[in-house]
Amino acid sequence: MEKIAFDQLQEELYYEKLANGLDVYILPKKGFNKTYATFTTKYGSIDNHFMPFGKQEFVKVPDGIAHFLEHKLFEKADGDVFQQFSRQGASANAFTSFTRTAYLFSSTSNVERNLETLIDFVQDPYFTEKTVEKEKGIIGQEITMYDDNPDWRLYFGVIENMYQNHPVKIDIAGTIESISHITKDMLYECYETFYHPSNMLLFVVGAIEPEAIMNQIKSNQEKKDYTAKPEIQRRFGQEIEESAKKKQVLQMNVQTPKCLVGIKSPPSTLTGSEMLKQELSVNILLDILFGKSSDHYTELYNEGLIDDSFSYDYTQEQGFGFAIVGGDTPDPEKLGEKLTAMLLDAKQGSIINEDNLERARKKKIGGFLRSINSPEFIANQFTRYAFNEMDLFDVVPMLEKITVKDVQESAGSIIDEKRFTICQVVPKNK
Amino acid sequence: MGVISEAIKDMKGYKLHIVKSDKYKTNTMVWKMKAPLSKESVTKRALLPYVLQSSTANYPSTAALRSYLDDLYGASMFVDVSKKGEYQIISISVEVANEKFLSDQTPLLKKGLELLAEIIKNPLIKNNAFDGETVEKEKRTLKQRIHSVNDDKMRYSSFRLVQEMCSGEPYALHANGELDQVDDISEVSLFEYYQKAFAEDELDLYVIGDVSPEEVETTAASLFEFADRVPQDSNSLDGVRREEKVVKEEQDVKQGKLNIGYRTHIKYGDPDYYALQVFNGIFGGFSHSKLFHNVREKASLAYYVASRLESHKGLMMVMSGIEFKNFELAVNIIKEQMDAMRSGDFTDEEIEQTKAVIENQMLETLDTARGMVEILYHNVVSKINVPLDQWMKGMQESTKDDIIAVANKVNLDTIYFLTGMEAGE
Numbered sequence: 001m002e003k004i005a006f007d008q009l010q011e012e013l014y015y016e017k018l019a020n021g022l023d024v025y026i027l028p029k030k031g032f033n034k035t036y037a038t039f040t041t042k043y044g045s046i047d048n049h050f051m052p053f054g055k056q057e058f059v060k061v062p063d064g065i066a067h068f069l070e071h072k073l074f075e076k077a078d079g080d081v082f083q084q085f086s087r088q089g090a091s092a093n094a095f096t097s098f099t100r101t102a103y104l105f106s107s108t109s110n111v112e113r114n115l116e117t118l119i120d121f122v123q124d125p126y127f128t129e130k131t132v133e134k135e136k137g138i139i140g141q142e143i144t145m146y147d148d149n150p151d152w153r154l155y156f157g158v159i160e161n162m163y164q165n166h167p168v169k170i171d172i173a174g175t176i177e178s179i180s181h182i183t184k185d186m187l188y189e190c191y192e193t194f195y196h197p198s199n200m201l202l203f204v205v206g207a208i209e210p211e212a213i214m215n216q217i218k219s220n221q222e223k224k225d226y227t228a229k230p231e232i233q234r235r236f237g238q239e240i241e242e243s244a245k246k247k248q249v250l251q252m253n254v255q256t257p258k259c260l261v262g263i264k265s266p267p268s269t270l271t272g273s274e275m276l277k278q279e280l281s282v283n284i285l286l287d288i289l290f291g292k293s294s295d296h297y298t299e300l301y302n303e304g305l306i307d308d309s310f311s312y313d314y315t316q317e318q319g320f321g322f323a324i325v326g327g328d329t330p331d332p333e334k335l336g337e338k339l340t341a342m343l344l345d346a347k348q349g350s351i352i353n354e355d356n357l358e359r360a361r362k363k364k365i366g367g368f369l370r371s372i373n374s375p376e377f378i379a380n381q382f383t384r385y386a387f388n389e390m391d392l393f394d395v396v397p398m399l400e401k402i403t404v405k406d407v408q409e410s411a412g413s414i415i416d417e418k419r420f421t422i423c424q425v426v427p428k429n430k
Numbered sequence: 431m432g433v434i435s436e437a438i439k440d441m442k443g444y445k446l447h448i449v450k451s452d453k454y455k456t457n458t459m460v461w462k463m464k465a466p467l468s469k470e471s472v473t474k475r476a477l478l479p480y481v482l483q484s485s486t487a488n489y490p491s492t493a494a495l496r497s498y499l500d501d502l503y504g505a506s507m508f509v510d511v512s513k514k515g516e517y518q519i520i521s522i523s524v525e526v527a528n529e530k531f532l533s534d535q536t537p538l539l540k541k542g543l544e545l546l547a548e549i550i551k552n553p554l555i556k557n558n559a560f561d562g563e564t565v566e567k568e569k570r571t572l573k574q575r576i577h578s579v580n581d582d583k584m585r586y587s588s589f590r591l592v593q594e595m596c597s598g599e600p601y602a603l604h605a606n607g608e609l610d611q612v613d614d615i616s617e618v619s620l621f622e623y624y625q626k627a628f629a630e631d632e633l634d635l636y637v638i639g640d641v642s643p644e645e646v647e648t649t650a651a652s653l654f655e656f657a658d659r660v661p662q663d664s665n666s667l668d669g670v671r672r673e674e675k676v677v678k679e680e681q682d683v684k685q686g687k688l689n690i691g692y693r694t695h696i697k698y699g700d701p702d703y704y705a706l707q708v709f710n711g712i713f714g715g716f717s718h719s720k721l722f723h724n725v726r727e728k729a730s731l732a733y734y735v736a737s738r739l740e741s742h743k744g745l746m747m748v749m750s751g752i753e754f755k756n757f758e759l760a761v762n763i764i765k766e767q768m769d770a771m772r773s774g775d776f777t778d779e780e781i782e783q784t785k786a787v788i789e790n791q792m793l794e795t796l797d798t799a800r801g802m803v804e805i806l807y808h809n810v811v812s813k814i815n816v817p818l819d820q821w822m823k824g825m826q827e828s829t830k831d832d833i834i835a836v837a838n839k840v841n842l843d844t845i846y847f848l849t850g851m852e853a854g855e
Contacts (some may be wrong), residue, residue, distance in 0.1 A: 009455070009531055033793040036652030071672045080727060086718035087779070091794075108793040109786070137730030144685040146732055148583050226585030251681040255580040258573060293496035301492070302567065307574040328574060359500040366504030366527040369455040373798070428682065 001214050006393050009372065013393065014210040018218060019081050019224040021198025025382065026204040026213050029375060035206030037115055039122050040383045043194035044099040046319075051233040051257040053192040054158040056236060061190060062181045063189040066098040067300015068139060069187050072327050073103070073122060075131050081121045090114040094107055096269050098168050099317050102380065107283065111208060112216055119202070119220050127184040142429035150254050150425045158324055158423035162264040164244035165237035165397070196229050197221065201386055203379040229238075241267060243421035251428045258309075258425040259332035265321030266413055272389040275316060276398050279390075280321060281410035282314045284402060287360040289346055290325060292358045294356075296342050307337045320389060324415060332424040340420060347415040349408030357404050364399050434796060436806055437643055443656025444633035445810075448643045449802060455531050457539045457544055457639030458799035461522040462807060463631040464514075466664040467600040473572075473607030474615055475624040479509035479520045480568045481620065485552055485554045485561060488822050498831065502541055503527040503534075507549070513605045514811045515697070515742025516664035520627075521802070522549060528640055539641060539657040540649055547653040553624070559617040560624070569612050576609045587687035587848045589747060594677045594842040595691040599667065632661035634810055638799040668695055668744060675819060675844045680851050687848040688760055693774070699742040699814035702839070704824035705832035709840075711784035712776050713767060714748055718783055720767040720776070721748065727761060732755050742811050746840065754849045761845060772839035774830065779832070785826055792822065819854050 004013045014026040038307055041250040045067065049060045074081045074094070085092040088108035107114045144154045155170060163169040173179075187228050238382055243264050290296055290312045300306045311329035325343075329335040345351070371377045438447040465471065472821050489495035499505045504525065510521045526542040529535050536637035554561040579585050589604060596602040633656060635644050671693070696706045712845065714721035714737030725735040795801035796818075809815050816824075 006678070008533070029453065031451060032797050034790075034797050063555045080715040082722075083783075084437055086716060086787045087783045091716070091787065091789045091790065106790075108790050136732050138733055139727055141685065141731070141751055141753070142733035144753075145584075147684045150581055256581055293493050293500050295493070296493070298493045304567075304570050307571045309574075309578070328578060360498060362502075363500040363504035365508075365532070366456075366502070369531055370504075370506065370525060370528045373454050373456060375797075377466070 003209070004393075005102050008396070009393070011372070011393075014214065016214060018197065018221050019223055021196070021228070022221060023201045023386065024214065024217050024408050025201070025203045026208065026210045027378060028208055028210055029205075029206050032207050032375065033108045033376065034106050035108070035204065035208050036104065036204070036379055037204040038102045038104040038379040038383060039118055039202050040100050040102040040200060041194050042096050042099065043101050043190075046098050046167040046236065047132055047194065047234050048167050048170070049235040049237075052189045053196075053229065055427070058233075058315045059189070061186055062174060063170045064139070064172070065182055065186060065190055066101055067415050068135065068179055069190055070094050070096045070101050070103075071135055071139060072127055072132065072187060073125060076121070076124070076126045084117055084281055085114060088113050088117065092118070096172055098172065100384065101182060101389045102383065104290055106375070108207075111206075115204065116220060117211070117215065119217070122195070123224060125188065127187045129184055132182060132184050132187065139173060139179055143171075143173050143176055146173065149250050150258060151266060151279045153250055153252065154260055154423055154425045155324070158260045158262040158421060159322060159430055161245040161248050161417075161421040161423055162262055162322060163301045164240050164321070166239045167236060169195050190292045190300065194230060197198055197226055197230060198229065201383050204381055205375040205378050212422050225368070229253060233295060239267070239320075242413050242418040243424055247422045247424075249424045252425050254425055254427055255326045257330065257332040257427065258326070258328050259335045260324055260326035260423050261336055261343070262423070263323045263343065263414060264419040264421070265316060265323075266416070266419065268321065270315070273316065273394060273398070275388055276385075276390045276394055277402065277406065279314065280395070280398055280411060281402055281406045282414055284364065285346070285352070285359045285407050286312045286314060286323060286325070286358065287363060287409070288356045291360065291363070293359065298307065300335070300338065305329050332426060336422045337425070340422075343420070344414055344417060346389040346411050351410050352404055352411065356402060357407060361399055361402065365396055368395050368399075388393060434802065439647060441651060443653065444635055444654060446637045446647060447634060448641065448646055448649050449636070449638045449806075450641060450643060451558060451638065452640040452801060453797070454528070455528055456525050456799075457542065457637070457641055458523065458525045458803070459542055459659065460636040460800070460803045461546055461550060462505055462634040462636070462810070463520040463627060464661065464811065465627065465631045467513060467516045467518045467603050469600070469603060469608070472603045472622065474620060475518050475520060475606060475613070475627070476511050476607035476614060477568060477572050478624060479511060479626065481564055482548045482549050482553055483507060483509050483522065483562055484564045484568060486548045487554055488548060489550045490554050490561075498545070502536075502538055502545070502603060503532060505538070505542055507545070511605045512753075513601070514807075516600045516603060516666040516741070517742070517811060519676070522546065525799070529743060530640070534624050539639070539646075543646075543649050545654055551654070551787050554637070555621060559621045562617045565615070565617040565620055566580040569615065572607065573612050574607045575611060576604070576612075579604070579606070581822065583683055583685075583687055583849055584749070584751070587689045587822045587846060588747065590677075590679065591689040591691050591747065591844060591846040594675065594846055603855055605674050607823055621708065629657060630659055630662065631785065632810065634807070635807070638802060639711065647818060653667050658710055666743065668693070671841055672843070672844050677844065678847045678849055680849055683848060684755060684850070685751045685756045688750045688752055688766060690761070691844045691846070692746040692748075692840050693843050694739070694746050694845060695746045695837070696836065696839065697707055697744050697812065698808055699812040699816060700852065702832060702836055703741070703748075703827035704821075705836045706739065707788055708781065708784050708828050709833045709836045710737055710746060711788050713737055713848070716784070716787050718787070720770065721764065724762050731760050732761070743810065757847055757849070765842075768837070768840075768842070774834045778830070781830060788825055789806065789822055792818070
């Protein structure tokens with residue numbers, strides 16, 4: 001077991017790669033009541049075209065299957081795992097994103113038993129035709145719930161606009177139609193391909209003793225027979241550089257219109273610290289442009305074009321990425337035009353100077369300290385970073401290194417009108 | 431077990447609550463102001479903190495104030511207006527990095543408290559009025575905030591249930607205030623209300639983090655000083671038992687939202703409040719509860735179905751999203767679960783499981799500074815000081831008979847259903 005100390009943050013991280021390929025990270029948190037653990041596979045909604053384990057040909061699986069599998073893993077022959085966790089005083093959950101499926105629990109007692117339950121339930125699938133059919137009703141209601149949620153439709157609408165082929169454009173939960181095709185055999189095929197320990201990461205953070213926890217995880221894994229397996233082959237299709245659709249207007253039962261402007265990232269092969277630098281530089285750029293202390297924010301707010309719902313964000317993963325800005329607005333056309341103009345104007349970089357970089361840097365460092373109060377943030381973000389060969393604990397040192405030139409360069413590379421797109425939600429015509 | 435110790439000091443016009451803990455990288459300050467909910471003041475209270483956080487005399491624009499926050503290592507500052515029972519509570523929170531984790535040793539806690547004082551005590555004023563432009567901008571945003579409830583159908587249906595169920599009671603008011611009152615507020619009338627609120631509200635300051643209590647007390651004493659006051663009571667009435675009321679509303683939606691309101695006739699601090707917590711947990715509070723198990727897992731009718739308590743008003747709310755045609759079926763299953771609770775049809779294992787999960791939830795909440803403030807603030811609202819270990823003990827000691835007694839005290843008041851335009855009945 002390797003120990004990595006972060007002196008300035010007063011944190012210590014323990015790491016070991018087990019014989020079967022599983023990456024295990026342990027971070028003791030002094031003074032906390034709770035322990036939080038995530039068991040995550042690098043398998044999300046975008047992994048819908050792949051070479052199944054032990055097969056010779058690529059298959060395409062129905063939209064929403066990764067999320068469906070996440071739901072079904074909780075059910076066993078003798079009932080559902082939620083019951084077992086709550087008997088042990090824990091609360092359990094799971095989520096599926098574009099690139100990951102994570103299973104988690106938090107508890108303030110019986111940590112060892114809960115950890116055993118977490119690992120064992122994820123590593124012991126039980127799918128039957130009957131339980132698969134039953135789940136279609138439940139997930140159908142989950143999909144319908146999101147269909148009525150304008151913010152959800154808006155966010156996924158702007159991403160859908162950007163991509164022509166990449167599966168990031170597909171709804172994570174799929175559609176009622178697409179999930180109707182899911183069978184138990186498909187679930188097993190996905191499971192066998194993506195849930196091998198070598199494709200997974202276990203993170204435990206909280207009131208724990210690292211040695212003991214690591215030994216427990218090791219002895220759990222040694223009892224299970226995982227043969228070494230080849231690399232997973234995935235296909236994402238050829239993607240165009242520009243946004244596939246310039247604009248989409250969704251008519252919904254709302255009173256207040258909404259508008260998001262999206263920028264699709266240019267094709268990138270960055271990983272590791274280069275990727276981290278890029279991600280932080282673009283986030284600093286957005287802070288300088290649209291943070292509450294910025295001139296742009298002041299102008300938009302004073303004109304009544306934005307309110308508390310205004311936000312901005314940049315996400316980069318391997319193979320796709322985007323910056324998204326916007327929120328509720330009485331005039332979605334005008335907000336879209338203004339945001340577009342402000343972004344294009346920032347491309348040549350003169351808006352970025354030492355003063356606003358320094359302010360954004362301090363804001364980000366303080367924000368990071370606030371975030372690492374949260375065991376959930378640490379486990380989830382650490383995992384996301386690790387899957388992209390980045391290190392969460394490099395964030396502060398990297399922030400300290402970023403220069404005006406770095407931010408200007410990222411403005412130059414990410415801002416390009418052909419990769420812009422707009423999505424609006426407007427009240428339905430009565 | 432990490433039960434915390436809260437030091438409470440009587441200061442001039444307010445109480446100072448300090449919880450010393452070294453588990454955070456930041457220090458958190460929360461300013462709370464409490465007054466009875468009333469139609470007369472609800473909208474002004476909903477607007478006031480947003481005006482205060484927009485500008486101050488020394489930082490006369492949002493950009494100036496926010497630049498200063500950024501410079502303080504991204505100090506976060508936000509305001510919130512909420513309801514606890516029949517009180518409307520304004521919260522102003524400031525969170526700063528603890529400088530021991532920074533290479534720069536600026537005393538951020540002191541700066542944070544000074545900033546809080548600046549926001550509260552030194553607003554941008556001219557001739558006994560707030561800055562007109564700031565008030566107009568924040569009125570516009572408040573209207574948007576009130577409107578936005580209509581666009582989130584989960585929030586909308588929860589609000590509509592309360593409106594129907596508690597009509598005629600102050601609790602029916604929304605914490606965001608009333609749309610038709612916004613325009614009548616002026617920079618003069620809001621400033622008058624500001625003075626009244628600081629003269630009459632119950633005021634509390636919470637400081638949480640790795641702090642020196644003596645230093646916090648000295649700093650707070652020098653920065654905050656108000657006239658003594660006797661806080662006003664809300665005269666909250668317990669709703670009378672009546673026939674079940676069913677309200678159906680049609681809108682252009684894809685999923686039906688079913689919200690059911692019960693009167694528990696039990697409030698925070700009452701002797702059977704502990705058993706009520708366990709009752710709610712067995713009935714619908716968690717993913718092992720009867721509602722989740724029967725409505726979702728067995729009947730496959732819903733993705734979410736849960737119950738939650740309003741501890742200071744004595745209400746329990748069930749919420750779920752279902753297909754329009756399943757209304758009767760879902761209501762029947764939910765009623766069957768309540769009948770099971772009343773007749774004691776639940777096992778000792780369900781009781782133990784629920785107690786374990788409630789205790790876990792409480793301890794987890796204490797791991798976040800803001801969660802800790804919310805838990806401790808229950809004592810202010812209820813005027814009963816229940817130490818946390820007593821809370822845990824009371825909850826753990828509640829028996830099956832206590833839980834059955836609670837179940838028989840609870841009565842269904844109103845069923846609200848938001849359904850589609852061509853509802854298939």
